[in-house]
Each structure stands twice: as C-alpha cells, then as structure tokens.
Amino acid sequence: MAKEPKLSLIPLGGLGEIGKNMMAVRLGENILIIDCGLMFPEEEMLGIDIVIPDITYLLDNRESVLGIVLTHGHEDHIGALPYVLRHLNVPVYGTKLTLGLLQGKLKEQNVLGEALLHTVKPRDIVQIGPFKVEFIRVSHSIPDAIAVALHTPMGVVFHTGDFKFDLTPVDGQVTDFHRLAQLGEKGVLVLLSDSTNAEKPGYTMSERVVGNTFDENFRQATERIIITTFASNVHRLQQAIQTAEKHGRKVAVVGRSMVNVITVANELGYMDIPDGLLIDLDEANKMPRNKIVILTTGSQGEPMSALTRMAFSDHRQVDIMPGDTIIISATPIPGNEKLVARIIDQLFKQGARVIYETASEIHVSGHPNQEELKLMLNLVRPKFFVPVHGEYRMLIKHAELAKDVGIQPENIFVAENGQVLEFSRRSGRMTGRVTAGRVLVDGLGVGDVGSIVLKDRKLLSQDGILIVVLTIDHATGEVVAGPDIVSRGFVYVRESEQLLEEAKARVKSALEKCSEKGVSEWSSIKSQVRDALSKFLYEKTRRRPMVLPIIMEI
C-alpha cells in the first residue's frame, strides 16, 4: 500500500483577527486555498488603506497551488484577490453572486482579463487535483454563501465559511441541514468554524426581524425615509425595497458600492425589484416627501460617505429636514463607534427621527451565536476542531464551547496565522510554522510601508515636526545661511514666535559648541543640534516633536 500523503491546514489569515480570511489546505504536494480576504487597517496603521495576507508561503510553493475556493462575496473573503491573482494566477471557484461581485473588483484593478473563474452551486462536487470539493449552502448576511467540504483520503475537512442558522431566511434558502447531518453521520475529520460571535450567548435573530422593524417604522413615518446599511447586505436591501412597495413609496439608491451590489444582485436574479420602483434622486426630489425612501451607504459613519455629507448639510442633492426618518440598519464595526455616534447626533440636530441600534431591533448579525456554534458542532461531530475567523479571545471561547459539546480537549487546536496543523486519520498536531502576516496597502504601494514609516507617522501625528536647515561653506566650514526653523503640527507659529526665536538661539549655540570642539562630521553636528533642540522644546512645552536637522553645503 502506498504511503498516504500528508494533510496539513495552514492558516494564512483570519486567526487572531477579524478579516483577511485565508486558509491553505495541503495534501501532499497539492495546495487548495479557501478564501482570500482583506482587512481594514487597525488604528495605529496610520494612512494605510487596506491590509492583505502575506502570501510568501504560496509564492514559495507556487507550483503546488491548484486554486482558490470562495465561500461568499464579502470583502474579508474576496478583497485580497485582485492583489493575489497578480502574483499567483490560479483558478477561482465560487457561486454565481460571489463571482459576480468579484468581477467588479477585478475589473477596477485591471486583472479581470487574466482571471479563470469557475461558477459552482450548492451540492456541486468538483474535483480539483486530489481534492474532491463539495459546496454546501449556509445562511449569511449575503446570499449564495457556502461551506466547503474537502473529501480527502484521511477524511473530510469541513470549513463553515461565515454562517448563521437563519430558520426563516429572506430568500427561503435555508442552511443545508440535511447534508451537514449526512456528513456528520459518516464522520468528519476536522471542522473549521466561524468564531466571530463566539462571545455572544443564545441565537442570532433571523434577518426577517429587521423587516418587521422596517415595517413598523415605515408606518410611523410621516415624511421621507432614509435607510443606510452595509452595501453588500442584499437581503436587507430586498426587505427595504419590499417594505417601500408595501407602503407606496419609491426608492432611490445613493452611493456607488450600493448601486453596484443592487445592479449585480438584480441582474443575477438574487433580488426581486418591482418595475418602476427604483427612481433616481432628481426624480425623488420632485415627489412628495412621504412617497420616498432613500437607500444609502454610510452606515459606518465613513467621513466621505453620502450619509455623512447629508448629516452635515454637505450633500449636493439631499438635505435632512425636520421630520425625516433615518434608519441606521447596521452595527458599528469595532473602532467605528464614535464616527457613527457623531452622525446620529448630527442627524438629531437637524431635527430628524433617528432609528439606531442601541434603541431598537434594526440590525441582526450574520454570524452564529453560541447556541448555533454548538449546533454546528453537534451536527458535524468532527474528530478535530479548529476555530477560525476571530480574535484570539473568540477562538478561546469557541474552543470552550467545543469542549462543552464533547470534543476531546486534546483534539481542539487554537492556532495562529502561519501555524501548520498536521492530521492523519487518527491524530492531529501542531507542527512547524510558515511565513504569515500582514501586508499593508497604501495607495499604489503594496508592502512598502513598514514599521519605520508607521513609527514616523505616529510621531508626526502626536507633536508635529521641527525642521532646522542651514547651509555650510564646504571650504571654511562656516554657516553661510540659516539656521532657519520651520515647524508643522507643533505650535501655531504666530502665537509662538518667541519660542521659535529662542529655539533658533539654542541651535546657534549648539553649532558654536561644535565648532569650538572641532566637530565637523555632519552626522555629529546634526545629532548635537537635534539633542539640544529636543531638550529645550521638552523643557518649554513638555512635547516631543520630531526634530529634523538638514545641512546643505556650497
């Protein structure tokens, strides 16, 4: 009997963090990837646009990579593909809506032409190299989401993707409980499951709850209604549209990403929009205010979004008026709480009635709470369990739930990105590590902003910069121009002329000391100037601006 190939799971993103989900599954010399997402930058990543997974490991093994399987169309599952495909152009597998949304992104980044996209549907089984890949329907906050079962010689590797057990989904497409049960009955080797809500007790409410809240609020609204939600939440948009029709209102959509999602979802048959219901904003502005619903982006309080501009009377076509009902059908992503709160305050100041989460059932999560996680564990009954998609404490909580359900503690692996997990039919263990991490994207630069640049940005952001320039005659060593001091972000110059004059005097005396001591190396002069000035400024102001001496030579 031939020796069995090794089966390894190699998480490249999404463990110990929310976002940039990416899992490599290796069977002998063959690698299949599940998802390829981006993450939004953490607060300390100043000026960074997005963060993508480090794929060094895949590039080092590029001959082995067979393809990328996508579980659904959210940014944290597909958003890194435009960058990754540029360096690793392998076939991509996903459902119709997922690939529909992906195509828009690939087109924007000019990589669509090269891409090899394969459409799959739930219960399909596709052979990719040695992997028999099965797709299984799950509910989530976007239609056409799937879980993935990889049938391998050692057993089934089951990856849930993102999911929830919505028993009354808006599109009627319930999670495929029956196939989950069949797989569990036959036996699953490893389960990888979504940990986003592992800290939250109970069940996530059905998406349909939000439809009821819409209905109530539409009934009470006497003027215009403005609804904001995540652009990709097709079910939510569908419910808003249905409720508008029911109450005899027309709908105008504002915001590029929302227009895009509705267009794609509608074209591919994932939405049901009555003819003539959608109108454009100019038309809406001519109609009675109680006949209008505006659907808009900006649910996270993004400073440039349509809703923010409306709130601050800065939108070309929409002014908030007293009596308008604004429905914020989203929860702030951690870090955005204050941005969203500011928009709500501003909308209230404009006299609007604002319906938002703290006060009402206006948003539900797309992820499973603890009871659903336990149900998934019970259905699939895996031998080994790896919690994925979550910050470390969420993985820990999910692991505890798995213990409660009866998984052997030694068969539960709380891993980090880059940690290799190896499985045979009977045993699992953490083995080595591969390169994994974060690649920062800033403008067109991918990976060119590292810790030194970020440290400088942090410094600059706290107390600004003082630049000291002087010109030295290279023959005599004499200062022939300057020192001049220019500051930015330190103090408002007009109010601090005296301070800057004194600072200049300190620089001069530092230069004199250098000349007395015969110090002529530029680097020494610079560091003397920097130290003298930093010390003086700290004494006078208790601030530590960056001090940057520049010496020119003629």
Added chain:
Amino acid sequence: MAKEPKLSLIPLGGLGEIGKNMMAVRLGENILIIDCGLMFPEEEMLGIDIVIPDITYLLDNRESVLGIVLTHGHEDHIGALPYVLRHLNVPVYGTKLTLGLLQGKLKEQNVLGEALLHTVKPRDIVQIGPFKVEFIRVSHSIPDAIAVALHTPMGVVFHTGDFKFDLTPVDGQVTDFHRLAQLGEKGVLVLLSDSTNAEKPGYTMSERVVGNTFDENFRQATERIIITTFASNVHRLQQAIQTAEKHGRKVAVVGRSMVNVITVANELGYMDIPDGLLIDLDEANKMPRNKIVILTTGSQGEPMSALTRMAFSDHRQVDIMPGDTIIISATPIPGNEKLVARIIDQLFKQGARVIYETASEIHVSGHPNQEELKLMLNLVRPKFFVPVHGEYRMLIKHAELAKDVGIQPENIFVAENGQVLEFSRRSGRMTGRVTAGRVLVDGLGVGDVGSIVLKDRKLLSQDGILIVVLTIDHATGEVVAGPDIVSRGFVYVRESEQLLEEAKARVKSALEKCSEKGVSEWSSIKSQVRDALSKFLYEKTRRRPMVLPIIMEI
C-alpha cells in the same frame, strides 16, 4: 416690590459631549458654578492630552463669580480645576472625599497653596452670596457624591450631578430619597439630570452584584488573581479587598493613581482595610500564588499602564503565568474598545483565565438607566427640565423620557454648551449665547494647539512629509545648493531611492521653468515646486504627503 433678578443657566461643558461638565448658574449679577471637569481627547485631536472648558465667559464676568460647587471627585467633574483656579481663584465647595482627591491634583500642579477649599456634607445648607445651596446625597461609582439644590427667589434649581439609584450600596449610603421627595412635594423649578445612560432601558444593577461575581471567581481561582478597575471606584476596590480577606488572600496594589485613591479614601475613612492585608509587590512575589490578589490600573488598556506591561511581559515585577485569573472589572470607554480587546487577547495567549465584560457580570455602571431617570423625574417633579451630561442623542432620549413622565414638552430644553436658558417663576426660554467650547491642553500648552496645527498633524499622520531644501544665491538668483529631498513617514527610503531621484528631477525642472519665466518671488517658486512634486507623487503612489519647500539665501 423690588424687581426680581434674572435667573439663568449657562452650560459651559457636558452638553453634547461626555466629559468636562461645567454649569454656571447666574442670579442677577452673581454666578455660581457647578463642577469643573476635563474631557479626554477625541480621536482626531492628535497629540492632545486633555480638553477643558473655555471659560472666557467667566473671565469676562470674573467679579460676579462667587465659587465652584463640586458634586463628586471624578476627573470629568474636577479635572479642569487646576487650570481654572490659576485664572479664577474662587472658593471651592465639596464633600470630604471629593476635596481629598482634588488636593492631590492641585498639589501636582502647584496650585494647592492658593486654593480656598470648603468641606460640606449631605443635608448641609450653605449661603453663597444670594444662593442658598443645599447638598443632597446620591449613589454613584465613587463615595461621597452629592446633588445640589439651589434655592432662589424664583424657585429651586436642582442639579443631580452623576447618580444612580443603588438600593444596596456597598457603603450603605443610599440616595436621599426623602429629601428628593420633600423638594418635589414643595415644587422644583428646574431639574438638570445626568443623561449618560439615557439610551439604556431598565435599571442599572447594584454595585453589590460585582462583589458576588468577585466571590464566585475567587472560589474558582487556583492561582494568582489580578483585578483591574477604574482607580477611583472606591466601592469596587473595597469589595475586592473584602473578598480577598474572605478567601485568605493578601492584596498588593500596583499603579500610582490607584495607590493614591486608596491612600486618600482610607485616610479619610471611606475604606475599611483590615490591618496587614495590604502588602507590597516584592512581598507578594515571595508568597504562594494562591494567596495573592493584585489590584492594578490599566482597565482601559492604556498602553503604558501596569496591566498592559504585564500582558506583554514588559513589567518589572509581574509576569502573567498560566493559571492566573485576570478580572477586568470595567467596561471600555467608547474609543478604547480595541485597546482593551488587545490586552484580553494577549492575556489569553499567556495562558491566563480572563474574566471580562462581554462574558460576565463583572462591571456595573455608575449612571442611571431609563427607569431610574424616570424615577428621578417623578420624585423631583420639576416645572422645567434640562437634560445634561451626555452626547446630543442621549439628551434627546432623556427629553423623550421626560415627556413620557408628563413634563410639558415646551418646558423641556435640549441645549448646547454656551446656550443661555433664562427662567422666571412661570416661564423658561432659550435666550442668547455666550462663548463656550473646548480648550486643548498639550503638554504645558493650554490652548496653543488650534485647528491648523491639528490639520497638519492629521495630514502628517496619513502620508508623512517630503521636505525640499535649496539654497539660492541672492545676487544671481542661481541655485547654489540642492535641491535635496528628505522624507519622513512617506516611504521607506532604501526601497524608494529611484522614486526620490525622479522626484528631485521634477523639482529641478520646476525650478528651471520658474527661471525661464523670470519667476523670482520665493512664494511663487515654492508653490510651483510644491504643485509639481505633489502631482508627481500622487501619480506614482496615489498618496498625498505634505510637501514643504524651504529656500535659503546666501
């Protein structure tokens, strides 16, 4: 009959924001101030340490200001005093613990010697100019908190300060329901009431609940216990100490502010600490781990705090060990969520058992929820109502609660800082506005960082800075040195030499164009260089660093 003096309320802080609470009450030519707090900086106030109220109005009326009454010892009620007393040294009235905590702060800032501090106690009535000022006990997350009733010829102005209705307070000092009821029975003109939790339904749980959670967790702990909470929460600290004693553990306190609060509260009789229970950290480190509790600062994940350093193995005396129980007995202040989450993750990685809010009853608020707010409104039965202490949406919610309770809608005033409210016995109205706002404190500078400096810091933080220096011969107009380009926070120089070389070439060609066209004004040359370089960099990188040309002359 003499004409009645005018009664006005002039909010100088705490309306439309959380923090820097300050309310001026004017009766004819006399002004009394309630509280004088600071606020922590908003995210966009880069590099700012604290924010205090703008007291221009008080300085313009300094002869009228009779004194400052403090409701309790939290930073957002007393923290601006060291700055304000320097410019306006008026008598300060407060309870024993409030003044005890204040003294420490005044001493630190060298203003204690001058301060005129008057100790008051609940049910005291003090005549301050024309104001008969009465102090009324309330429960809060710090002992010795009071509400203030000002008896004026037009009626009673009742300011709740911060409060909750804790029916089983740790120190047994229940809110003075009876005096509230008497005042309500006699008739109150205006109520000003705490809106912090106006969005939250139900009742705030009693502080005692946390004691029970401590007890449960102590029972389960097999190794060391580390507890962090707000340094000023004396009741919480008392409960931790009692629970430690009950379970036969000694207590070591870490963190300057917590040591300070415990010292002051203990000296003044607000804590009950058994002899020999407190030990120092060195001693604790020699004892069995299951006999130790460490009380520490850092409940907000502050980067320099003791707990953060412990979590990242950076604390001189305390290493987290597997099996340690860490109790985070606090909720993150909005904006600190991610900092706190990171510490929790790190503690789990060290193998600790972490008890934190999402998962357990380990913290309760010090502020009243909706039912308590309605109870206060019912007890006091004011003619007019002004919600205070809260962001705008919280004030709006509180106003809605007041309507539900039966206050006439036209008698409810949702105001902003600086808005003057004028009252007679029968009527109330918003009249003019006075100067009010935020003064930013950065190091020793108070008010010297304004919007231009903050805008520069923001710009610098996003894409860094490029400095272009050159020296020009003033006689010939020729460039004799440079252009040199220095960048910080833009790109890592070693990886972008070519980009910076090209940039230099662009600067040269811009300079040549200037010279061809006979442009010789420095400001024009600078702006040509800036524009050419900005455009080039945006094309190449899609970033917009600050570009700063500096021209020297010999």
